[in-house]
Amino acid sequence: MPAPVPLSYPDPPLGDGSIGLRPWGDADLDVMVAICRDPDVARFTRVPDPYSEADARAWIDAQPGRLEAGEGVTLAITSSGGAPLGSIGLRVDPGDRDIAEAGYMVAAAARGRGLATTALRLASRWAVRELGIARVHLTAHVDNPASQRVAERAGFRREGVLRAWEEIRGERVDLVMFSLVGSDL
Ligand SMILES: CC(C)(COP(=O)(O)OP(=O)(O)OC[C@H]1O[C@@H](n2cnc3c(N)ncnc32)[C@H](O)[C@@H]1OP(=O)(O)O)[C@@H](O)C(=O)NCCC(=O)NCCS
Incomplete structure (x- = not known):
């Protein structure tokens, strides 16, 4: 297992005029509960x-430790600097830190x-360019066309269906694998 490499939040913060990405904070607890x-x-x-x-509290409290341990980065998606409207995360593969998995919700x-699409585009490119991640991937449920569309529009390539890949809510589900690699940029 490679030694952990601490991560830090994007500096300057990521954004494109329509959205901003910033760390989740204590004041966002109720919003996180509502979204989740x-x-x-x-x-x-x-x-x-x-x-x-308590789940939201534990998650927000865990973020500095996750960064320090190089496990991943999670950012709130905001519009005009207001309360979070969603979340985008990158989780570094513990066995291969050249790979990160993206996840998002709005x-x-x-x-x-277009919030999720823009957030994924910004975060994935930052991961490749600034963190040196070789491959950002994500999996979307076969019955989740909105998430698949987000991945495609953010420039990810559909690789195929992973059958019975993961147990979610007690059921083995088929997931579509998408990836973005350095040569896609
Ligand atoms: C998936 C999710 C993050 C998308 O967020 P969003 O901000 O609405 O996404 P965007 O607006 O950037 O893009 C959504 C795209 O999906 C499309 N879409 C939405 N519902 C759809 C459906 N039922 N069938 C096909 N396309 C659909 C939209 O038209 C849009 O595509 P377009 O821009 O080409 O029109 C949001 O629906 C969500 O939080 N879902 C629950 C959590 C989740 O599924 N997370 C992803 C786990 S892999």
């Missing part, structure tokens, strides 16, 4: 279900405006 209690988030991600305030009321 959405039925699609429960269905398509690995967040605890049911989702409690509050139901803010969907369909």
